[in-house]
Amino acid sequence: MLGNLARITTFARAPKKTYVMRHPIRSVRMMKRRQAIRHAVTDPRAFALMAAVAAVPVGIWLGRKLLG
Numbered sequence: 917m918l919g920n921l922a923r924i925t926t927f928a929r930a931p932k933k934t935y936v937m938r939h940p941i942r943s944v945r946m947m948k949r950r951q952a953i954r955h956a957v958t959d960p961r962a963f964a965l966m967a968a969v970a971a972v973p974v975g976i977w978l979g980r981k982l983l984g
Contacts, residue, residue: 936943
């Protein structure tokens with residue numbers, strides 16, 4: 917598990933110029949993964965919106981169950 921976390925943090929950072937010169941193929945792959953990780957993280961407001969959308973039907977269902 918710690919190895920996976922270390923690998924993800926290295927992908928989140930940009931490779932240095934010397935690494936790019938020594939390992940061109942690896943560095944391009946690393947940069948693509950870095951971009952994918954950055955775009956995979958969404959805005960916190962999106963999570964709040966999804967929670968609200970999920971809470972409304974649950975609230976309606978609970979209200980009908982308890983009140984009526």
